Amino acid sequence: MRPDAAACSTASAMIALIVWRRTPTGDILRAGEIRVAEPDQSHGGRLRGEFRYDRVYLEHPQALALDPIHLPLTSVVYPAERPRSGIHGVFEDSLPDLWGRGLLMRRYRLPRSRQTPAHLLMHLSQSGLGALAYGIGETPPAPELAPSRDTEALIEAAERYDRNPAEVEDAELIALFRAASSPGGARPKLVIHHAGVSCMAKLGSSRDRVDMVRVEAACLTLARDAGLHVPRFDVAEFGRHAALLIERFDISTGAGRYHTLSLQTLLGADDWYQLGYPDLADLLRQVSGRPENDLPALYRQLVFNAFIGNTDDHLKNFALLHDGDAWRLTPAYDLTPDEPPRGEHVLHFGSAGHQPNAAALAAMARNFGLSPKTGRRIREQVAEAMVDWRDRFTRFGVGTHDLHCLAPSIEHRLKTCREIAST
Known part of the structure; x- marks a missing residue:
């Protein structure tokens, strides 16, 4: 551990994760460290964790409180008072939705004991949305780029996975994980590049009674007409499949992240x-x-x-x-x-x-x-x-x-x- 790294107090840490933050200007800063102890079986598997900012980060001119209410910019150790997750909510925000979490667990064949939020963050690396990335080494994790396979094949694989995960081959599973997004919900979503723009592609689900891709697009139009600020969006056809493409609002003009x-x-x-x-x-x-x-x-x-x-x-x-x-x-x-x-x-x-x-x-x-x-x-x-x-x-x-x-x-x-x- 570096001298300026977070010296977390949790004993016998199960996992230690470095938290990196990409600024709007594209700089990557080491923000601090998460530590989560082994589950406390004497208290029903309670997870105890904590976070502490790096000293160098606290002194950086672009330092920003990752959570202005629960994690203000100080050098103290912040315990995570969340016994079911062991991590603060800001870090759990980085995790995929229900659909994406299932994809992540299947991709890495995680046993139940390794399906904790901290373990999921370790495997998430920098493939999620938002400005935060996670790793176990001193080098910032490189973003996992979606493979060069065509978008139509990727979407077709996502819809097959939604119907029956067993239908998807390992290579397709890896490709889906690399493109999986991390906002909330339980519907299939992928992060893709379309016409030179990074978008979230929202797909139909096998459980839909109506065409939610087109319904949501129509609702976004109604919302825009009603004066709401909504992202740029479009419905695109990829072979037999339609997707609602929503331009990401977490990417800055300087190739950084908000x-x-x-x-x-x-x-x-x-x-x-x-x-x-x-x-x-x-x-x-x-x-x-x-x-x-x-x-x-x-x-x-x-x-x-x-x-x-x-x-x-x-x-x-x-x-x-x-x-x-x-x-x-x-x-x-x-x-x-x-x-x-x-x-x-x-x-x-x-x-x-x-x-x-x-x-x-x-x-x-x-x-x-x-x-x-x-x-x-x-x-x-x-x-x-x-x-x-x-x-x-x-x-x-x-x-x-x-x-x-x-x-x-x-x-x-x-x-x-x-x-x-x-x-």
């Missing part, structure tokens, strides 16, 4: 949580460097979620990024109607609970520090964009059967929109 944090991590919410949009507003006031922009933007997104029926509004679906100057809200993502609809949102809307109504959305405007006039204008703009939802869906190739499945819920929400707009 550090991102989920709101779940910033709020310290693990497993089951009972939180709502007012909690998100309070967090933005605390962390955002541009609350005057981010609070109205997030309010607009919660209104859109209520209108479209995006009930899967969990905290991994909201994030902040540091643009080199300050923390700010990322573009909105994962905007889809719940199919089949379940009615209740993950996040609550204050006193109305998890099923928003007109009064609740008006009250949320006050929670976000907006005047009644501003809140009403935002609701009216979202409602106006929603009026043409059928046309938007049809333009993206959503078929008659899928429209029939989605229409009852969306039409009910649209009626609610009109009531809300007049409140």
Whole structure:
């Protein structure tokens, strides 16, 4: 260990990982070290871990707190008070979703004892999204580039893996892992280069009742029309397969990376949580460097979620990024109607609970520090964009059967929109 490296106190460490951070200008900095001890079998396999910043990193002019709430820039050892993972939430944000984790475990044939988050990070290396990378040596891990095989073959292999992992050969598994992405969710996603741009390719799932690729593209269009800031996107055909291509927002113009944090991590919410949009507003006031922009933007997104029926509004679906100057809200993502609809949102809307109504959305405007006039204008703009939802869906190739499945819920929400707009 280098003299300036983190001298973590966890005894008999099971695993020690160096954390590297790529800055927006492309520099790679050794940020610190994670240590996780062997599971404590006397306490049900509890995992004890910790993180400490490198001294050199703390003195670097581009040093940035990896988590401004839970890991401020100091030289102290930060224990990870998360017995099921042993690592802080910011590092777990780097891990793949359920689909990607299964791919990672299968790729490395990890036994159950080596499926802990720390072990997964070790194998993740620098193939995930975001500014952080992990390794066990003194040299920053090189990013694993997707092989030169064509995108169509890669997507076809991903869809076969989604149907039945046993159908995928080892060489295909390696290629899929190298292209696998790391945002939340349980659907197949790959990171690819298309037309010279790094994109996340979201694919259909064998469990879909409707064409979610085209449905999500249509929803992103509706969101953009409603005034939400969304990433650039397109639907592309690769042979028999369609993919929603979303331009990555974690890559800077200088070939560096913007550090991102989920709101779940910033709020310290693990497993089951009972939180709502007012909690998100309070967090933005605390962390955002541009609350005057981010609070109205997030309010607009919660209104859109209520209108479209995006009930899967969990905290991994909201994030902040540091643009080199300050923390700010990322573009909105994962905007889809719940199919089949379940009615209740993950996040609550204050006193109305998890099923928003007109009064609740008006009250949320006050929670976000907006005047009644501003809140009403935002609701009216979202409602106006929603009026043409059928046309938007049809333009993206959503078929008659899928429209029939989605229409009852969306039409009910649209009626609610009109009531809300007049409140």
